[in-house]
Amino acid sequence: MNPILPLEQLSLVFVLVAGLVGWSGWRSAQRLRGGLRGILLGLRWAALAALAVIALNPGHWQVSRSEAGREWAVLLDSSVSMDTADVEGGTRWTHACGIAQRLRAPEGQTLRFFTFAAGAQPVPAPAKLEAEACRGEQTDIVGALAQVAERYRSSGQHLGGIVVLSDGRQVPARGYEEVAMELRAGRSPVYPVVLGEAVKTVDLAIGTRRPQYIAFAGQSFTVDARLRCTGLANIRPRVSLLDGDGKVLAEKPVFIGTQAEVSVAFEINAAEPGYRTYRLRVEHWAGEGATTNNTAEFAAYVLGERMRVLLVEGAPHWDSKFIAQLLQGQRHVDLSLVYRLGQERYFSQMDSSLLSAEQAWRELPESVEALARYDLIVAGRGFEYFLNRGSIGALKEFLRVRGGGLVFTRGKAYAGEQPELEALEPVSWGPEWNQRFVWQPTDAGEEAGLFSDGLPGRSDPLWAKLPQLSHAWQTTRPKLFARVLAEGVAEVGGRSVRVPVVVAQRFGKGQVVAVNSEDLWQWDFFPKVEGASAVYRDFWLHLITWAAVQAEFLPGHDWALHLSEPRVEVGQPVRLRMASRLPEPVGAPVVRIWRGAKLVGEVALAAVPERSGEYEGVYSPTLPGLHRLEAAVGTAPLVYETLAVQAPPAESDDVSPDREWLAQLAAATQGRLVTEEEIQGLFAPPPATAEALALDNARWVSRWDRAPWLLLVVALLASEWVIRRRNGLT
Numbered sequence: 001m002n003p004i005l006p007l008e009q010l011s012l013v014f015v016l017v018a019g020l021v022g023w024s025g026w027r028s029a030q031r032l033r034g035g036l037r038g039i040l041l042g043l044r045w046a047a048l049a050a051l052a053v054i055a056l057n058p059g060h061w062q063v064s065r066s067e068a069g070r071e072w073a074v075l076l077d078s079s080v081s082m083d084t085a086d087v088e089g090g091t092r093w094t095h096a097c098g099i100a101q102r103l104r105a106p107e108g109q110t111l112r113f114f115t116f117a118a119g120a121q122p123v124p125a126p127a128k129l130e131a132e133a134c135r136g137e138q139t140d141i142v143g144a145l146a147q148v149a150e151r152y153r154s155s156g157q158h159l160g161g162i163v164v165l166s167d168g169r170q171v172p173a174r175g176y177e178e179v180a181m182e183l184r185a186g187r188s189p190v191y192p193v194v195l196g197e198a199v200k201t202v203d204l205a206i207g208t209r210r211p212q213y214i215a216f217a218g219q220s221f222t223v224d225a226r227l228r229c230t231g232l233a234n235i236r237p238r239v240s241l242l243d244g245d246g247k248v249l250a251e252k253p254v255f256i257g258t259q260a261e262v263s264v265a266f267e268i269n270a271a272e273p274g275y276r277t278y279r280l281r282v283e284h285w286a287g288e289g290a291t292t293n294n295t296a297e298f299a300a301y302v303l304g305e306r307m308r309v310l311l312v313e314g315a316p317h318w319d320s321k322f323i324a325q326l327l328q329g330q331r332h333v334d335l336s337l338v339y340r341l342g343q344e345r346y347f348s349q350m351d352s353s354l355l356s357a358e359q360a361w362r363e364l365p366e367s368v369e370a371l372a373r374y375d376l377i378v379a380g381r382g383f384e385y386f387l388n389r390g391s392i393g394a395l396k397e398f399l400r401v402r403g404g405g406l407v408f409t410r411g412k413a414y415a416g417e418q419p420e421l422e423a424l425e426p427v428s429w430g431p432e433w434n435q436r437f438v439w440q441p442t443d444a445g446e447e448a449g450l451f452s453d454g455l456p457g458r459s460d461p462l463w464a465k466l467p468q469l470s471h472a473w474q475t476t477r478p479k480l481f482a483r484v485l486a487e488g489v490a491e492v493g494g495r496s497v498r499v500p501v502v503v504a505q506r507f508g509k510g511q512v513v514a515v516n517s518e519d520l521w522q523w524d525f526f527p528k529v530e531g532a533s534a535v536y537r538d539f540w541l542h543l544i545t546w547a548a549v550q551a552e553f554l555p556g557h558d559w560a561l562h563l564s565e566p567r568v569e570v571g572q573p574v575r576l577r578m579a580s581r582l583p584e585p586v587g588a589p590v591v592r593i594w595r596g597a598k599l600v601g602e603v604a605l606a607a608v609p610e611r612s613g614e615y616e617g618v619y620s621p622t623l624p625g626l627h628r629l630e631a632a633v634g635t636a637p638l639v640y641e642t643l644a645v646q647a648p649p650a651e652s653d654d655v656s657p658d659r660e661w662l663a664q665l666a667a668a669t670q671g672r673l674v675t676e677e678e679i680q681g682l683f684a685p686p687p688a689t690a691e692a693l694a695l696d697n698a699r700w701v702s703r704w705d706r707a708p709w710l711l712l713v714v715a716l717l718a719s720e721w722v723i724r725r726r727n728g729l730t
Helices: 008-028 036-055 092-102 139-157 177-185 319-330 389-400 443-448 535-547 659-668 677-681 709-725
Strands: 059-062 071-079 109-116 119-121 158-166 191-196 202-208 212-216 220-230 238-243 248-253 259-271 275-284 295-303 308-315 331-344 347-351 375-380 405-408 429-433 438-441 472-475 483-492 493-505 510-515 559-563 567-569 573-581 592-594 599-605 616-619 625-632 638-646 698-702
Touching: 008 036, 008 698, 071 092, 071 139, 071 248, 071 493, 092 158, 109 139, 119 139, 139 158, 139 177, 139 677, 158 295, 158 559, 177 659, 191 659, 202 275, 202 295, 212 220, 212 259, 212 638, 220 238, 238 259, 248 259, 259 295, 275 625, 295 625, 295 638, 308 319, 308 535, 319 331, 319 535, 331 698, 375 535, 389 493, 389 510, 405 535, 443 483, 472 493, 510 535, 559 638, 592 616, 599 616
Parallel strands: 071 109, 071 158, 158 191, 212 295, 308 331, 308 375, 375 405, 405 510, 567 638
Antiparallel strands: 059 698, 109 119, 202 220, 220 259, 238 248, 238 275, 275 295, 331 347, 429 472, 438 483, 483 493, 493 510, 559 573, 573 616, 592 599, 592 625, 625 638
């Protein structure tokens, strides 16, 4: 109904009119007997009721639609995945062509057919579709929809909707939100028909956690390769390590049961300084579709400069003595140490290339230049004996500006409070924690490389078998940007209680690491399992080396090069950032990018305003593979970095239909997934909706303006008049 007045007002008017008509009709027929008088009143009220129906204006809304010239687009996926034979004994492409050939446009409408892979191409007629081969190496559904939408927008013609016949493999991945919003605004929903069944994927893939490893000349380092397995079980493939010339350096058979990923460790001897590339390879397995991921490249940047370490402790302990002996036996370490044995009694052993015995410090110097002779400071307990206000300021400058490193080896390094020193610690210390606990590396510790390359990883059962420790410090929540690399886990009252035991935090350009355990020597003295004693030695050696190379500047380098991402895809921009700790660096650096022996790019970095000694630039790789980045001021390289550029996903990597993604795309355009039987019904004119009724072309079609209805009203009023006249009433 579409009443001439609001229903509330119209009801009130007719109640009043009905009362007035009834009263006047009854009074004017007083001379008649009761039955005839009631008939007259009934006729008058019936006529009034008919007029009330007219006032209520029954009918329906009708939206004027110009169906002439209205078009639908039908898109057929012609990428190589559609050549999969899993639909009714034929390929997905053949089935899609059959669907398209059976479609018929309603009168006054048109169907336009397109094939698409990397882009949409119009097809003159459905009969010619099967001649199109499935050669597309990409499935860009989003791009094809955008092209079709632009075609109709530029022509000014309304697109009624889009039917997509596809398996839904969007390669490469991209967002559909923008094109979905455009289609929704143009009232052109998308209706996908999903073709194909899930296909079992068989794949072996090898990779490393990082594309570049840092080592020192004469030092061995470990590469923790990750072998991923899909669709296979209980196999024993061979994994090989090759040098840059393709020579096999090592080979290991690896058993894969039902797990999805296994670790394969290779130890590499970094004999000479320089930049070298290596390759991991896993043999091809029967049934594999993609084999490009059966190899993985990585690089090793071997440093020729020795790491300069200063070890200071005011309360000597077994741990600090062991660390000193361990570092003294390393070819890549120049160690200086100072012990406080008592009041005014010190023992010092200084690197003669830095300080003579007569110059040995009794406290840290107040000059940052003196501290900058070292790459790393290792501090045990009693650190406060070496500090004063000036030396703390120099220490902060050494970390923040010069990019040095600081390692606290025994938890809280000082007695009482040191507010100025607390500002650079990665945690805030609480009271002592005397629970029995074991260590457990964290995911962050593995990602950082400390507990994945050379030390047992998070899931290694060795950590639970090591002797329990009992001396640590409770801590508050780690400070902003601090990373907990390992935790101490204790069972207290039937529940697990955790405390950070290795925490790292960047401090300006430098790094601070705190080890929150005092009795690690027990791992070496009381091993419970074979090989456990080596963990004590390996932990300290790896931690100190890791702390030195994870700071802004590598040992022996006054320039640093860092990438926003170590792994990117082709075409993805990478931000290059360089920093110098020279007081007045000369010239702006240039980064040359090499892929193998070929120079593929060069980026001149620009100085960062208001940040002295820092430079930035952007590089967008165009070729997949391992890229060597050489930063230089002039011709000689200053520092190296490695960028791993991944090729875009291949169409044949996974040919299983992606029903969920197609459903999300359709819903975003106010469409839905449909079956092939439902397609023809989509072309019928849509029913009137609330949105359509709000349009200017909507009109109300009344149902009362019919001749019988009008004759009924006239007949009722005429009958009353005839009866009244025959009975002498006016």
